[in-house]
Amino acid sequence: MSSERQRELNQPLGGNAMPRFGGIATMMRLPQAQTAAGLDVCFVGVPLDIGTSNRSGARFGPRQIRCESVLLRPYNLATRAAPFDSLQVADLGDVATNPYDLKDSVRMIEEAYDEIVGAGCRPITLGGDHTIAWPILRALKKRHGPLAVVHVDAHADVNDTMNGEKIAHGTPFRRAIEEGLLQCDRMTQIGLRGTGYHADDFDWCRRQGITVVQAEACWIRSLVPLMAEVRARVGDAPVYLSFDIDGLDPAFAPGTGTPEIGGLSVYQGLEIIRGMRGLNVVGADLVEVSPPYDTTGTTALVGANLAYEMLCVMPGVQFR
Numbered sequence: 001m002s003s004e005r006q007r008e009l010n011q012p013l014g015g016n017a018m019p020r021f022g023g024i025a026t027m028m029r030l031p032q033a034q035t036a037a038g039l040d041v042c043f044v045g046v047p048l049d050i051g052t053s054n055r056s057g058a059r060f061g062p063r064q065i066r067c068e069s070v071l072l073r074p075y076n077l078a079t080r081a082a083p084f085d086s087l088q089v090a091d092l093g094d095v096a097t098n099p100y101d102l103k104d105s106v107r108m109i110e111e112a113y114d115e116i117v118g119a120g121c122r123p124i125t126l127g128g129d130h131t132i133a134w135p136i137l138r139a140l141k142k143r144h145g146p147l148a149v150v151h152v153d154a155h156a157d158v159n160d161t162m163n164g165e166k167i168a169h170g171t172p173f174r175r176a177i178e179e180g181l182l183q184c185d186r187m188t189q190i191g192l193r194g195t196g197y198h199a200d201d202f203d204w205c206r207r208q209g210i211t212v213v214q215a216e217a218c219w220i221r222s223l224v225p226l227m228a229e230v231r232a233r234v235g236d237a238p239v240y241l242s243f244d245i246d247g248l249d250p251a252f253a254p255g256t257g258t259p260e261i262g263g264l265s266v267y268q269g270l271e272i273i274r275g276m277r278g279l280n281v282v283g284a285d286l287v288e289v290s291p292p293y294d295t296t297g298t299t300a301l302v303g304a305n306l307a308y309e310m311l312c313v314m315p316g317v318q319f320r
């Protein structure tokens with residue numbers, strides 16, 4: 001990369017230039033962009049929660065994640081990732097949705113992501129409930145072909161219907177699989193747990209060829225070895241990371257709509273994302289943060305940090 005380009009790269013606004021409690025709270029205090037043209041990676045919000053089945057509030061997720069992200073600094077002291085030294089990154093703002101119509105919202109999201117992905121930009125999405133993963137995967141598949149997936153969640157999100165509806169926050173991966181958007185033999189679901197309508201609910205996923213790693217298999221251990229297996233499974237395929245914050249234990253991330261006990265730790269969440277370094281990550285999301293149930297802001301803070309970690313494993317990031 002030329003030094004000219006280096007100077008032109010967007011940078012987060014530093015805390016010495018403007019105190020962290022001041023200024024406009026874009027994601028990481030990055031410049032806001034109107035289009036994805038020229039961007040390698042963008043942060044983009046999808047404030048939508050009419051796909052939720054229990055507590056709502058994820059429509060406020062993008063704004064609150066941005067608010068908590070003002071404390072984030074450019075360099076990753078654990079991995080030495082320096083994303084802003086080589087990538088053009090900006091906050092694209094929010095995708096407009098229709099708060100009265102989920103089907104129309106899904107259409108609007110897909111159109112917005114067609115434009116982002118079509119510009120060659122890799123989106124990191126701030127949700128929003130998990131419904132949004134389906135139209136995002138549709139847009140990504142048009143550009144990259146069928147996708148490998150790393151899906152962190154307490155829930156499999158492969159219901160056929162919910163209350164008779166095909167589109168909801170518990171159905172996105174069912175719809176994506178039906179449409180041939182995914183490479184199931186290169187997909188891993190991590191953190192699944194809790195109670196179901198049938199004892200064999202997760203076996204539907206296994207029958208599709210998906211590797212299911214239930215939360216109990218993750219308890220009290222490092223996930224570094226698991227991620228080596230995940231990387232081998234993904235290989236050179238384009239891969240999407242979909243991170244439902246309820247994959248983490250409610251002790252770490254209480255502000256979410258459908259909490260389940262016995263979940264992953266923040267440390268394991270970091271190991272999962274950092275374990276995706278070297279893969280062809282074409283996009284990622286962080287969904288289901290519900291600020292009204294997040295009384296301390298902790299969940300949004302965790303979400304902001306995990307979204308930054310996603311940036312740090314995007315192709316082209318330099319490590320110092």
Ligand code: MN
Pocket residue numbers: 130153155157169244288
């Ligand atoms: Mn989910």
Ligand code: MN
Pocket residue numbers: 153154155244246247258288
């Ligand atoms: Mn979930």
